[in-house]
Amino acid sequence: MTIxxxxxxxxxxxxxxxxxxxxxxxxxxxxxxxxxxxxxxxYAPGGIxxxxxFADYIELLNARDGGINGVKLELEECDTxxxxxxxxxxxxxxxxxxxTGMPAVMxxxxxxxxxxxxxxxxxxxxxxxxxxxxxxxADGRVFPYVFVPPATYWGGADIAINYIASxxxxxxxxxxxxxxxxxxDSAYGKEPINTxxxxxxxxxxxxxxxxxxxxxxxxxxxxxxxxxxxxPDYVLMWGWGVMNATAIKEAAAVGFPRDKFIGVWWxxxxxxxxxxxxxxxxxxxxxxNSVGSDFGIHQQIRSELYAKGKGAASSVEGTGEVxxxxxxxSALILTEALRTAMAEFGNRPMTGEQVAWAxxxxxxxxERLKEVGADGLFDxxxxxxxxxxxxxxxxxxxxxxxxxxxxxxxxxxxLNMLRAMYEKxxxxxxxxxxxxxxxxx
Amino acid sequence: xxxxxxxxYIIIVTLFLMVAIPWTMGQISEDIFFEWPFFFxxxxxxxxxxxxxSLVALGFVLIFKASGVFNFAQGAMVLFSALTLVGLNELGxxxxxxxxxxxxxxLLLAVVIERVVLRSLVNQEHIILFMATIGIxxxxxxxxxxxWGSEVKTLNLGIPSDPGFYFDGKILINDFDLVxxxxxxxxxxxxxxxxxxxxxxxxxxxxxDDHQAALSxxxxxxxxxxxxxAVAGIVALVAGIMWGSKLGVQFSLxxxxxxxxxxxxxxxxxxVPGAIVGGLIIGAGEKLAEVFIAPLIGxxxxxxxxYMLALAFLVFRPQGLFGEKIIERV
Numbered sequence: 001m002t003i004x005x006x007x008x009x010x011x012x013x014x015x016x017x018x019x020x021x022x023x024x025x026x027x028x029x030x031x032x033x034x035x036x037x038x039x040x041x042x043y044a045p046g047g048i049x050x051x052x053x054f055a056d057y058i059e060l061l062n063a064r065d066g067g068i069n070g071v072k073l074e075l076e077e078c079d080t081x082x083x084x085x086x087x088x089x090x091x092x093x094x095x096x097x098x099x100t101g102m103p104a105v106m107x108x109x110x111x112x113x114x115x116x117x118x119x120x121x122x123x124x125x126x127x128x129x130x131x132x133x134x135x136x137x138a139d140g141r142v143f144p145y146v147f148v149p150p151a152t153y154w155g156g157a158d159i160a161i162n163y164i165a166s167x168x169x170x171x172x173x174x175x176x177x178x179x180x181x182x183x184x185d186s187a188y189g190k191e192p193i194n195t196x197x198x199x200x201x202x203x204x205x206x207x208x209x210x211x212x213x214x215x216x217x218x219x220x221x222x223x224x225x226x227x228x229x230x231x232p233d234y235v236l237m238w239g240w241g242v243m244n245a246t247a248i249k250e251a252a253a254v255g256f257p258r259d260k261f262i263g264v265w266w267x268x269x270x271x272x273x274x275x276x277x278x279x280x281x282x283x284x285x286x287x288x289n290s291v292g293s294d295f296g297i298h299q300q301i302r303s304e305l306y307a308k309g310k311g312a313a314s315s316v317e318g319t320g321e322v323x324x325x326x327x328x329x330s331a332l333i334l335t336e337a338l339r340t341a342m343a344e345f346g347n348r349p350m351t352g353e354q355v356a357w358a359x360x361x362x363x364x365x366x367e368r369l370k371e372v373g374a375d376g377l378f379d380x381x382x383x384x385x386x387x388x389x390x391x392x393x394x395x396x397x398x399x400x401x402x403x404x405x406x407x408x409x410x411x412x413x414x415l416n417m418l419r420a421m422y423e424k425x426x427x428x429x430x431x432x433x434x435x436x437x438x439x440x441x
Numbered sequence: 442x443x444x445x446x447x448x449x450y451i452i453i454v455t456l457f458l459m460v461a462i463p464w465t466m467g468q469i470s471e472d473i474f475f476e477w478p479f480f481f482x483x484x485x486x487x488x489x490x491x492x493x494x495s496l497v498a499l500g501f502v503l504i505f506k507a508s509g510v511f512n513f514a515q516g517a518m519v520l521f522s523a524l525t526l527v528g529l530n531e532l533g534x535x536x537x538x539x540x541x542x543x544x545x546x547x548l549l550l551a552v553v554i555e556r557v558v559l560r561s562l563v564n565q566e567h568i569i570l571f572m573a574t575i576g577i578x579x580x581x582x583x584x585x586x587x588x589w590g591s592e593v594k595t596l597n598l599g600i601p602s603d604p605g606f607y608f609d610g611k612i613l614i615n616d617f618d619l620v621x622x623x624x625x626x627x628x629x630x631x632x633x634x635x636x637x638x639x640x641x642x643x644x645x646x647x648x649x650d651d652h653q654a655a656l657s658x659x660x661x662x663x664x665x666x667x668x669x670x671a672v673a674g675i676v677a678l679v680a681g682i683m684w685g686s687k688l689g690v691q692f693s694l695x696x697x698x699x700x701x702x703x704x705x706x707x708x709x710x711x712x713v714p715g716a717i718v719g720g721l722i723i724g725a726g727e728k729l730a731e732v733f734i735a736p737l738i739g740x741x742x743x744x745x746x747x748y749m750l751a752l753a754f755l756v757f758r759p760q761g762l763f764g765e766k767i768i769e770r771v
Contacts, residue, residue: 039591040586040591041692042691042692042693042695042696044586044591044692045591045592045593045691045692048591048592185741209740210740210741211739211740211741212741213741213743213744213745215693215696217688217693217696217697217700218490218700218743220486220487220490220618220728221483221486221487221727221728221731221732221735221743222731222740222743224479224482224483224486224613224728224732225731225732227613228479228482228613229474229479229732241693242688242689242691242693242696245593245688245689246687246688249602249687249688252602252603252604253602253603253604253615253617253618254604254613254615255604255613271592271593272593274593274594274595274689275593275594275595275688275689275690275691276689277595277597279602314590
């Protein structure tokens with residue numbers, strides 16, 4: 001009796017252990033992805049569509065393909081409310097989750113980016129800042145764990161001037177023209193100033209700066225100066241949140257032509273145009289992704305997720321917004337890096353270090369974009385050990401009162417000039433921090 | 442209302458400096474562009490913006506007058522009322538009905554705040570009531586967005602926002618600002634009369650002086666608090682409508698409370714006329730400074746200059762321009 005009981009006990013224990021081991025092995029199969037989002041706070045209108053786009057693409061891969069190469073993706077969001085301290089807290093909370101920790105962090109804020117720069121090197125987790133953060137991190141020799149595809153603010157400033165030159169009949173015609181910059185008075189808003197000063201010197205246009213204190217609810221004085229005193233030929237904007245709509249309304253209030261008013265990609269969300277109403281018609285914005293929801297990737301998201309009630313957005317109508325598509329783009333960059341890493345290290349969850357290795361070799365080609373249904377939605381991205389930006393191209397779009405219309409092809413910035421600026425700035429950072437740049441040859 | 446002589450002197454000196462400093466700057470610096478029509482354009486724009494600040498400051502003044510408490514939740518009430526109005530409008534209610542329904546909601550909110558939060562805090566330290574209003578702020582911010590969503594919403598009342606040219610086309614004044622200032626001005630005057638000449642107004646002032654004493658002479662404290670929070674709610678709704686049609690209805694509306702603080706410091710926390718004059722001085726002062734002083738120091742001074750201006754007034758009038766002089770004998 002006792003022996004029989006003992007046998008039964010051993011068998012039961014072995015069965016339970018086997019089940020537990022099996023479930024642990026299954027749990028290990030999933031790739032943890034931590035997503036820092038801001039669905040609350042004053043900037044939530046711009047943060048929600050990004051978070052929805054990111055979540056929908058990850059969920060699409062799970063629903064349609066069972067994840068990546070059989071490795072299921074396990075997404076966990078942490079709301080930063082666009083606060084730097086909360087952002088760091090989220091990073092610390094998520095970085096060791098899952099079997100291999102967070103494979104990459106996309107903080108969605110220049111402030112959080114700066115706060116994480118040292119931590120990600122220590123933790124060996126790649127920091128991917130698409131269209132924000134430190135522009136000089138494009139120099140991968142000094143910043144092995146920071147990646148800035150598809151574009152930087154410095155590149156954006158150069159692209160804006162390139163576009164203005166094309167409107168004026170060439171760079172030669174910019175001499176004597178007046179170009180003003182209205183910017184959020186923060187590290188983010190000041191990023192393009194150096195580039196614009198350099199270009200003003202090279203091309204002979206007069207450059208005027210107009211800082212707007214956070215949050216930018218009141219800009220009457222600024223716009224009276226712009227519209228009634230300086231009367232520039234073009235105004236550029238590096239704005240954020242409520243500042244964007246207010247600036248557009250004040251531009252209308254002083255009669256400044258909206259088609260001579262060009263914002264960076266963070267001043268070109270659909271949510272910024274809604275409160276500006278008719279005043280926003282004709283306003284232009286740079287974008288590093290296309291807009292609209294007629295692409296193959298959207299059709300798949302609609303049929304695999306929204307048709308089954310599994311979409312992240314509150315309604316399917318939001319799935320073509322600029323910020324939504326930008327969320328898809330960020331998810332695509334991360335998941336393509338995971339694929340590249342798995343091709344090298346095997347089909348299992350990847351560590352941050354392995355993903356950083358893959359980011360150094362990331363190559364999202366036109367053909368690959370076609371395969372995933374994003375042909376024309378995004379520009380191809382190719383990175384290397386030294387180049388953490390890629391081509392850095394963006395296009396100009398114009399608000400027609402209902403949606404953004406692309407009015408230019410992809411414009412490439414002056415990469416030679418930018419590369420020299422990135423390297424100079426990165427070298428100064430390396431000196432300050434005592435970093436020995438890695439050899440990328 | 443009797444205006445003290447030193448207040449009149451301070452206002453005259455302020456007006457003189459508002460003209461003299463920009464003119465002098467224009468003469469001594471090439472970076473400063475000064476022409477009289479442009480000066481008036483900036484000054485008028487500032488005054489109109491100032492009326493909008495007064496509108497928000499007024500909500501603070503009402504509650505402070507009646508309870509001696511700085512209502513941290515006033516900005517949140519502006520956001521909540523605007524979100525409710527647009528939310529009801531989006532549900533299919535015509536705008537006039539949505540405004541009435543929102544008024545009812547704000548009245549109910551006042552009743553709930555009095556019942557749930559304030560009633561048990563009668564005769565407590567003011568700091569405790571202040572902390573309670575912080576709680577109300579976070580509740581309203583979160584509850585409003587949970588109920589109506591965090592997306593930006595449009596509030597279009599059909600007020601034109603085109604540039605209007607006046608005085609032979611020499612001076613530009615935005616039509617929207619003009620209409621908004623007019624509406625805000627009417628509300629401010631109505632409230633000033635209400636406080637000065639009605640029984641409820643007098644009762645409110647009595648409650649502000651001493652809860653216990655007011656209760657002892659038969660003033661129903663709980664009714665007064667409901668009335669004052671309801672009136673502050675109505676002011677919040679008007680501010681929400683005007684600022685919401687200007688900026689869109691979104692979370693940032695709650696931040697306009699920041700624009701009212703220098704107005705309160707300057708005008709005094711207990712005076713409706715103080716909120717008006719304070720708003721006008723802050724509005725015109727910050728705009729003139731941004732245009733005629735800021736270019737010399739890099740720009741973007743508008744926000745902190747407003748606070749600096751208010752603090753400068755405190756040197757001469759510690760209780761604010763129209764605030765009550767508090768003399769406590771030891």
